[in-house]
Amino acid sequence: MTSGKMNHINKFLVLLVLFFNLVFNMAAHATEHDSTVAEVMNLFSQQKKSTVDFKEEKHTSFLEQPIISSGYLEFIAPDRLAKYITVPEKISNEINGNQLVIKTSSETHTINLKEHPEFSIILTSIINLLSGNYEALKNNFTIKFKGQVTSWELELLPRDSFIRGHIDSIGMHGNKNKLTKIMVTEANKDYSVTHISNHR
Amino acid sequence: MQNNQRTSLIAHITWLSFLLASLVYLFSSLHVVSDISQFMPDDHKNKDVQLLLDELQQGSTARLLIIRLSGDDTLKLASISKQLRATLEKNTHIGLVHNGQKVLNLQQLINNEYKLLFNYRYLLSENTAFTKEALSASLKQRLTELRTGITLFKNTLATDPQNHFSRFLYRLQERAKNTHLHGVWFDKDKASALLLVELNLKNFDLDHQQQALNEINHAIDPLTKNKNITVDISGTASMAVQTRSAIQSTTKWLSGTALILMSLLFWWSYRSAHLFFIAMLPLASAIIAALAITNIIFNQVHGIIIAFGITLLGVCIDYPVHLFSHHTKSRDPQQTILSIWPTLRLGVITTALAYLAMLGTGFTGLSQLAVFAISGLIISLLVTRWIVPAWLRLNFNKQEHPYLKHLSILTFSAKSRLVSAIAVIAFCFLIINANLTSMWSENISDLSPVPAKAKLLDQELRHSIGAPEVNHVFLIKDHDTERLLQRTESMVTRLNVLKQNKQVNNIFSVTDFIPSKQTQRLYQQQLPQRNELVTNLNTVTASLPFKKYFFTPFIDDVSASKDLNPISVAEFYETPLAKHIQQDLFFKENNWISIVRLSGVHDEAALLSWIDTEASIKPHYLNLRQATSSLMSDYQQTALSRLLLGSLIIGLILLMVRPLKRMGIILLPVVLAVLLSISIQVLLGTQLNLFHILALLLIVGIGLDYSLFFDRKWTSLEDYQHRLHGIFISASSTLITFGILGFSDIPVLAALGQTVSYGVLGCFVLTLLFNIKREKA
Numbered sequence: 001m002t003s004g005k006m007n008h009i010n011k012f013l014v015l016l017v018l019f020f021n022l023v024f025n026m027a028a029h030a031t032e033h034d035s036t037v038a039e040v041m042n043l044f045s046q047q048k049k050s051t052v053d054f055k056e057e058k059h060t061s062f063l064e065q066p067i068i069s070s071g072y073l074e075f076i077a078p079d080r081l082a083k084y085i086t087v088p089e090k091i092s093n094e095i096n097g098n099q100l101v102i103k104t105s106s107e108t109h110t111i112n113l114k115e116h117p118e119f120s121i122i123l124t125s126i127i128n129l130l131s132g133n134y135e136a137l138k139n140n141f142t143i144k145f146k147g148q149v150t151s152w153e154l155e156l157l158p159r160d161s162f163i164r165g166h167i168d169s170i171g172m173h174g175n176k177n178k179l180t181k182i183m184v185t186e187a188n189k190d191y192s193v194t195h196i197s198n199h200r
Numbered sequence: 201m202q203n204n205q206r207t208s209l210i211a212h213i214t215w216l217s218f219l220l221a222s223l224v225y226l227f228s229s230l231h232v233v234s235d236i237s238q239f240m241p242d243d244h245k246n247k248d249v250q251l252l253l254d255e256l257q258q259g260s261t262a263r264l265l266i267i268r269l270s271g272d273d274t275l276k277l278a279s280i281s282k283q284l285r286a287t288l289e290k291n292t293h294i295g296l297v298h299n300g301q302k303v304l305n306l307q308q309l310i311n312n313e314y315k316l317l318f319n320y321r322y323l324l325s326e327n328t329a330f331t332k333e334a335l336s337a338s339l340k341q342r343l344t345e346l347r348t349g350i351t352l353f354k355n356t357l358a359t360d361p362q363n364h365f366s367r368f369l370y371r372l373q374e375r376a377k378n379t380h381l382h383g384v385w386f387d388k389d390k391a392s393a394l395l396l397v398e399l400n401l402k403n404f405d406l407d408h409q410q411q412a413l414n415e416i417n418h419a420i421d422p423l424t425k426n427k428n429i430t431v432d433i434s435g436t437a438s439m440a441v442q443t444r445s446a447i448q449s450t451t452k453w454l455s456g457t458a459l460i461l462m463s464l465l466f467w468w469s470y471r472s473a474h475l476f477f478i479a480m481l482p483l484a485s486a487i488i489a490a491l492a493i494t495n496i497i498f499n500q501v502h503g504i505i506i507a508f509g510i511t512l513l514g515v516c517i518d519y520p521v522h523l524f525s526h527h528t529k530s531r532d533p534q535q536t537i538l539s540i541w542p543t544l545r546l547g548v549i550t551t552a553l554a555y556l557a558m559l560g561t562g563f564t565g566l567s568q569l570a571v572f573a574i575s576g577l578i579i580s581l582l583v584t585r586w587i588v589p590a591w592l593r594l595n596f597n598k599q600e601h602p603y604l605k606h607l608s609i610l611t612f613s614a615k616s617r618l619v620s621a622i623a624v625i626a627f628c629f630l631i632i633n634a635n636l637t638s639m640w641s642e643n644i645s646d647l648s649p650v651p652a653k654a655k656l657l658d659q660e661l662r663h664s665i666g667a668p669e670v671n672h673v674f675l676i677k678d679h680d681t682e683r684l685l686q687r688t689e690s691m692v693t694r695l696n697v698l699k700q701n702k703q704v705n706n707i708f709s710v711t712d713f714i715p716s717k718q719t720q721r722l723y724q725q726q727l728p729q730r731n732e733l734v735t736n737l738n739t740v741t742a743s744l745p746f747k748k749y750f751f752t753p754f755i756d757d758v759s760a761s762k763d764l765n766p767i768s769v770a771e772f773y774e775t776p777l778a779k780h781i782q783q784d785l786f787f788k789e790n791n792w793i794s795i796v797r798l799s800g801v802h803d804e805a806a807l808l809s810w811i812d813t814e815a816s817i818k819p820h821y822l823n824l825r826q827a828t829s830s831l832m833s834d835y836q837q838t839a840l841s842r843l844l845l846g847s848l849i850i851g852l853i854l855l856m857v858r859p860l861k862r863m864g865i866i867l868l869p870v871v872l873a874v875l876l877s878i879s880i881q882v883l884l885g886t887q888l889n890l891f892h893i894l895a896l897l898l899i900v901g902i903g904l905d906y907s908l909f910f911d912r913k914w915t916s917l918e919d920y921q922h923r924l925h926g927i928f929i930s931a932s933s934t935l936i937t938f939g940i941l942g943f944s945d946i947p948v949l950a951a952l953g954q955t956v957s958y959g960v961l962g963c964f965v966l967t968l969l970f971n972i973k974r975e976k977a
Contacts, residue, residue, distance in 0.1 A: 062750045099383075104344050119349065
């Protein structure tokens with residue numbers, strides 16, 4: 001009887017221990033996960049200025065081959081981002097605050113980003129990442145984070161339904177505070193992949 | 201006595217039934233018009249000017265409002281401009297709102313209301329981009345856009361790879377050459393943001409315009425709350441609403457103040473405020489009758505005539521005043537009226553006949569005014585004669601006025617009279633002579649009842665938003681729209697020389713948007729055959745990454761366009777672009793009218809001499825500013841010459857009943873007062889317009905009245921004092937009402953008020969000077 005009772009208590013204790021272990025482990029895991037994101041963001045926020053080279057491939061349903069452009073990106077904290085395409089032609093996209101100015105050899109377009117979130121969402125998500133503003137990213141996206149500080153992956157899914165009509169997801173890969181790859185999938189499944197190198 | 205009562209009863213019954221009949225008629229048939237063109241001559245040599253003026257005031261342009269935001273930093277202003285546009289466009293009373301933002305949701309447009317235009321795109325503008333080189337350039341440009349990340353044209357790429365349609369739409373923006381800042385329109389100084397709002401009102405009456413304006417203000421308020429931002433709104437609707445409220449407030453203010461002051465005046469002079477209301481009987485009857493009679497004769501009454509005519513009839517209040525002043529306790533009012541009747545009658549008849557001179561000028565406004573004034577004057581005379589005496593209580597207490605004693609012993613020597621007359625004439629001659637060329641207004645807008653401030657703001661805003669220039673236009677009329685468009689096109693072709701020679705910046709024509717069917721067929725012929733297009737595209741795309749058959753929708757559309765029936769004006773009018781061309785193509789008075797406008801004329805003289813050599817173009821040319829100013833001066837000259845003719849009539853009538861010298865003494869103070877009134881206005885820098893001239897007629901009427909009453913032989917010192925009193929009260933009451941009017945916000949009423957005030961003051965002083973103490977009977 002007694003041993004039987006003890007058995008019950010033991011089993012209960014074992015379960016209790018197991019349960020706490022589980023909870024503790026999960027919490028520890030989560031903390032580790034959160035701390036990784038926080039560390040990456042912290043690293044980004046320390047960087048006030050960066051310049052990188054990029055090579056972008058745009059895959060569009062109506063094109064046989066992707067459009068390939070390359071050039072460099074310049075970021076100045078907190079909100080200035082410029083993308084200069086140099087090959088095969090010169091095009092500049094500059095964001096300054098709320099304004100996006102696009103210049104080609106023949107035309108200049110000025111776009112207010114607040115009015116056209118579908119244009120701005122990609123660039124602002126890059127700005128938010130580069131300035132380490134995780135809160136801003138969380139406001140706009142459901143975020144999935146994978147990996148460690150030295151090799152991480154972010155998957156950003158737009159929360160806004162209007163933007164989801166244009167953009168399916170944005171993926172970003174990196175190593176510490178170096179962004180190495182950006183993948184954008186549009187709602188119509190057109191997508192682009194940007195490889196980033198030569199961080200300086 | 202019995203007889204008198206019967207006569208009075210018959211008079212009252214006739215009077216009341218006449219008033220009742222007039223009121224019933226007015227309620228059912230009064231047709232008030234307010235177009236400035238209806239105030240213009242019936243068969244003026246340049247009817248086109250009127251037509252254009254009318255269209256500018258009543259046509260589609262009248263539905264536009266301009267909003268200006270200023271005061272804060274430009275970024276904030278731009279952002280408010282955008283928010284305001286978004287808010288206003290949700291309002292059903294508001295059509296499109298333009299603030300310079302580019303139409304970026306092209307796909308959405310094409311799916312909806314622009315579908316028809318999109319289908320016709322290759323018929324609406326030239327098709328010159330179908331060569332291999334042009335196609336290649338277009339497609340490479342689209343690839344560049346893809347590279348930049350602008351996905352704007354991605355959805356129309358397969359159907360319209362040349363952006364043919366969006367380039368067509370952007371012509372609209374070319375028309376408004378506005379400065380852009382932060383993506384929206386700003387004025388040239390880049391200090392204030394500008395928006396253009398189209399009202400979309402089914403019922404365009406004042407109440408609905410007011411409501412729409414209130415809604416706009418409600419939309420603006422939360423956006424500018426707690427910010428240091430000034431919002432100005434202008435446009436025809438806004439001016440109309442402001443004019444109405446200015447008129448309402450003037451009326452309230454005028455009638456309130458005048459009522460109090462006049463009651464006080466009547467109390468002071470007759471110790472009876474109720475006499476004032478009796479004095480109103482002739483005036484009120486005159487207004488009602490004059491309105492009815494004018495409406496019967498012309499089938500309509502112009503708003504300006506109503507406002508102006510009513511004030512002109514203000515003289516009618518003088519008639520009962522003379523009666524009251526001559527009346528004494530001891531007399532039957534009938535006796536009193538009989539004693540002054542010949543003088544009253546002569547005054548009214550001569551003034552009425554003077555107004556006859558305004559008839560038959562071809563200027564509808566003058567004719568209406570003449571009829572209004574003549575009928576009003578005669579009715580008020582009749583009411584004063586047969587109605588007022590019965591209302592005059594026998595026991596009314598006439599106040600002894602010490603001032604009359606002083607006035608009645610006043611005398612002037614013949615020498616001082618002569619010197620004063622010469623001094624007045626010299627003063628007037630000097631002033632008028634020095635300002636002879638500049639004293640007349642040539643601006644037609646001076647005739648409009650819009651408050652001066654609102655008019656100024658409107659000019660300023662129109663100028664800053666680059667509203668269509670109307671100074672150099674070409675007007676073409678035709679019954680047939682197709683022929684009209686063809687004629688417009690050949691005119692534009694001819695005018696293009698000016699653009700090539702850089703004499704003008706731009707030429708705007710409706711054919712920029714809807715070419716004639718003939719031209720549309722020409723554009724169709726420019727389109728390549730299907731095979732040719734396929735071959736060209738294949739060659740071009742061979743070196744480009746586009747998928748095979750991707751441009752099949754484009755090829756299909758181009759081939760389908762070759763078989764389309766050209767779009768008609770009627771069909772085009774169903775599209776959203778109709779709003780933009782309504783000021784260039786409209787139907788009026790059984791004709792379709794097309795207006796071609798020049799903008800940025802560098803050298804007006806060179807342009808005019810070029811037009812002189814172009815026989816096919818010259819007859820269509822209208823210089824609105826020049827034409828309206830010549831119209832204005834015609835109008836003024838006619839009115840002025842008729843005024844002189846009227847004065848001549850008065851002189852002749854007087855000559856029939858008075859000897860020449862007496863006539864001279866009666867007329868001299870009136871003529872001098874008129875001259876003085878003009879000179880004072882000119883001295884104060886006012887530019888005289890039609891209304892000033894018409895106001896002179898009123899002065900003539902009033903002054904003549906004073907003169908005639910002085911001219912009447914007097915029976916006793918008391919009788920003499922009565923007449924002095926009557927004239928003094930008449931002059932004071934006129935000065936009170938017109939003095940108040942002189943402060944009105946409405947330029948027309950202010951002009952009238954000031955002119956009459958100076959004139960009446962002049963009349964009073966001068967008649968006193970020249971007529972005082974004539975011999976006893």
